[in-house]
Amino acid sequence: MYNHKKIEKKWQDIWEKTKAFKTTDKSKEKYYVLDMFPYPSASGLHVGHPEGYTATDIVARYKRLKGFDVLHPIGWDAFGLPAEQYAIKTGNHPAPFTQKNIKEFTRQLKSLGFSYDWDKTIDTTDPKFYKWTQWIFKKLYENNLAEIKEIDVNWCQELGTVLANEEVVVNEKGERVSERGNFPVVRKPMKQWVLKITEYAEKLLEGLKNVDFPESLKTLQENWIGKSTGHNVVFKIENSNETIKVFTTRLETIFGVSFIAIAPEHDLVKSLLSNKKIKEFIEYTKTLSDRDRISNIKEQNGIYTQINAIHPLTNELIPIWIADYVLNSYGTGAIMGVPDGDERDKKFASKYSLKVKNILIKKDEYEYLINSQEFSNLNIFDAKNQIFEKMKKQDLAKEKISYKIRDWIFSRQRYWGEPFPVYFDENENIYLEENIVELPYMENIKPSQTGESPLANNKQWLYFEKNGKTYKRETNTMPQWAGSSWYFLAYILKNDDGSYLALDSKEAYEKFKKWLPVDLYIGGQEHAVGHLIYSRFWHKFLYDIKVLPNQEPFQKVVNQGMILGPDGQKMSKSRGNVINPDEIVEELGADTLRVYEMFMGPLVDTKEWSVETIKGIRRWLDRVQTIIYKFADNKSLLDENHFDKEFQSIWQSTILEVSNAIENLKFNIAISKLMIFINALYKIEKIHSYKPLIDFSILLSPFAPHLAEEFLEKLNQKQLLFQTWPTYDEKLIVINSVKIPVQINGKVRAILEKNEEDDENSLFEKALNNQNVKKHIESKKINKKIYIKDKIIIFNTN
Structure with missing residues (x-):
């Protein structure tokens, strides 16, 4: 058994010291791979979080090895209601509490070996960040896309704030209550800032034709726009x-x-x-x-x-x-x-x-x-x-x-959010602040019973003199959606010293030209409407005012499936079925967790946690180490004249198939191919060179990076930072496929090739996707389907 604690700590320290994942400008080819940035809650990560993060990390590591400049950042969606409510209940201020949570999240993510460029990290509560949120709001106002209107809102008296539709749920009695705290919610008219997203309804619809989103996600957005x-x-x-x-x-x-x-x-x-x-x-x-x-x-x-x-x-x-x-x-x-x-x-x-x-x-x-x-x-x-x-x-x-889409209600009667860069005179005329408006420190942040934000209680901040006149600041804050509507641009703007390029600068525009759009964006489907619609709206607006060079922020979006508890239920504290990743990393190692979550099934599927299977993955990784060390430690097993054609074919096809599987985000298939290679390695007595072992280590590295680095070191190779993705020789691959005829109502209509990984279900799927088969069963009902192994597929229709 390998010592996962020692190996993982060793390589995480080396990666940090060498800044192994720093975004560079060496190549003309770029790849921007993005996670939906987390809200740093007090409860930390559970094992559902690393699923999407591991998927993006696999792609980021793969693309680096393929010679791409890779931008793979992480940040914190740190404003919002949960931190404010916790602060009110405990008597703490939300700022230190939020920073403490961020440190804990950072520790957890680093312990899992994710290849983030930590110099690019953003925090929506940082004034250097929300200075530009305020700048975007001012541009929206100047372009007649932001206004104050009296509008019916979801008002929660107990929380003292307006809630978005997504923050309201219906309880067992059929009553509308806040998602957080289950407090009563009513509709009432209030003066609110609204953003005229309705002006962009048609552009938002049209843009869906040019992006690679799941059809279900596109349908949700189309229905929302209506x-x-x-x-x-x-x-x-x-x-x-x-x-x-x-x-x-x-x-x-x-x-x-x-x-x-x-x-x-x-x-x-x-x-x-x-x-x-x-x-x-x-x-x-x-x-x-x-x-x-x-x-x-x-x-x-x-x-x-x-x-x-x-x-x-x-x-x-x-x-x-x-x-x-x-x-x-x-x-x-x-x-x-x-x-x-x-x-x-x-x-x-x-x-x-x-x-x-x-x-x-x-x-x-x-x-x-x-x-x-x-x-x-x-x-x-x-x-x-x-x-x-x-x-x-x-x-x-x-x-x-x-x-059907309505204008976006953009006011919240909360303290913990981005302030508006707005003030009013005695006649309620609106003025825009020239500089950033920082959120003032306040001890008492309890909601006002009058419907105003707690900021209304800070008279020293609220009122100010200018040219002999008294003005009053806007007391509402922006919703949490504000920061998340443009944060993916902030990663591009972030400098190593913590500053940001000006959003409207020529230098920023050149960087946007290189990095946009985001090539791959992975996250949960719960953001399929709100966040994705709002961020697309802001992006299109910034394009229209010539701040951005392209119209859509995200080229490809993938919604990962949910990981259920061992009992088959959604993980929750109340059910007692939450799996803590820290415990898995401690007992079995980060590489085990990463490989297991990718091996559970297709990325987009809902999957059930299995204690036995994850232990099986750890045993497999131990087995991998054993066989690689066996050849590395025993020079007598090295014979340059020993060529095993079958092994050579498996080695080359592993490179081909793992590459294709990663490109298509079929990570479970990639791992199964790596397993086939290890099985083949166990069957041979000698090896002609260390090249197959080196290639395998690199192929394994997106999934189990700590072990892969250790294997490369054992084989006297440089660390992954200096490696490239292996290439294959097609001539060495022996095709082991079986030809399967497809018969419809007694007549053969197609011949399929059955590969090693094909099972009965995949063969039926291949057959039904065949153009000639489709033609002969179109608009007919299939009464019977039969598969005789390695012989024939039979369809009977009415």
Whole structure:
């Protein structure tokens, strides 16, 4: 057994001393590989964290060995609510507490051998960092993308702050509560800074066409943006000169309207609040999140306004209802209720005994109109066009694109966050600070019961004199999202002395030209919408004002799967199933943990922790050391005339297949190939040179870097910093593949090659992806599939 404590400490010290992972400018080829930077919580890392970090580290080490300039940084998303709440409860200030957590995280990450350029480390609580967050905000304001608006927000009285939708959950009683502390959350109007992300909705959608994101992630972003192409339709209000504008994506169903549903926040509702029942209903809707309101699972609720609209084509009276499933931020905040065309409208109509007009009929798999005046018997596509032409002439309908995405509420009533670079005069006129506004040190950071930030209590900081006039600073702070919306740029700007290049400098622009976009970004899917949308918005804005040379921040994004506890449940303290990486490193070593987490299964899959399997990985690494040391220590086993063709083939194919597996992020397959090589090494009695062992050590190094360095030293080689990735000789690889015919309904339609790693499932997958097989089973149901090992695959279809 190797001494993991001694070996890992030795090489971590050497790496630190030699700055082995420093970002350089030696090569024209660059690779920027990024982790979603962590929030430094008091609980430290659990074994789920190193999964993504190990994946990026493997790629970073591999690319360095391939001759790339690699930027592989780490930093701390250190502002935010958790540190503030802990500080309030314990009577501590969040700053020293946060720095203590950062030191602990740093120790843990270094103990795992991650190849970060530690000189590039950033901390969002550092004024040198958030100086540039404030600069970006000022540019947004100057470009009319930031403003103060009265807006409905998620207000938590106990926490004394506004919460983002992502920070609000529904408890077992169906009540909306804060994710942190489970305190009640209500909707209430407040004056807030908002960023007009809606102005970038189309650019955010378009940009998704040019990036390598998982389809599921793209779909989440598309749904969040929620583009709808439709029409605004004008309905007159009975006994009034007023009209109501309704947005619909299905103008062809206008003859099926039996009610109009408006959002509780619609302007029309303000004049109805003297009605006690309506007021009670509006108060009820304030307890719901937007997510609750648009969910198809819950029941739709509403109340009749006692007001009717006049149908623009039939002149019949249409009742106007307030409905909780209509959002004011979508379209016009008013929709056509068509029970025959929408499931939610149908449920709503059924619940409140409203008319259901049959206007749609299916013929030959297409929908046609009925009961729709002269448009009856038209298919819905032709009907929509013709109805629009008629209504357009009467100025009753206009084409309209609508988005579900809302402007980004950018204020938090918290102390522990980036201050706004803003102040006001006595008339509430807004002024931008020329210099950085630093967060003042305050002992009392408890939330204000008035809805203001704790900063409002610091009168000395709050008010200041300028040119004989008194001004007041903005007391809200920015959300935690602010720092994370641009931090990946800060790594590029960071100098060795801790300073930053000016974001808008020529030198910065040249560096951005080299390093952007991020080539690979790995993190959890929980950030698939909020963080990724916001950072893409800021990046596109900085591109538009010519600070950045490219439009998208991240070229490829991968969401790693979750690691479950040994009980198959999500790891949590309450379940008692959290695995501490420190304990694994102490008992089995960092290399064991790294190799095990990559061997568990595909990176993107959810996987279950297994104590037995991780111990098996440690035994394998011991076995690797034994065989390499056996050949290194015994010169009699070295014979330059001894060439084993089978071993030569395995050696060369290992280089090829491990390289391909890393390129495709199939780390479990790469490790299995390394295992095949070691099995082959055990079978041979002599070796012609140390080259296969040297190559293997380099191939192992992205996964188990400490051991790999030790092996290279044992073989009298330089450390990894001076090595290059091995190349293979295709002529030495003997192809051991079996040809498998694929038969569909008795006829052979394809011949597959079965490789060593192929199993029954992978062969079925290969067959179904074959173009000729696809052609012959297209739109058919497979009744039976059979695999006779190494002989044939059979599909029978109906």
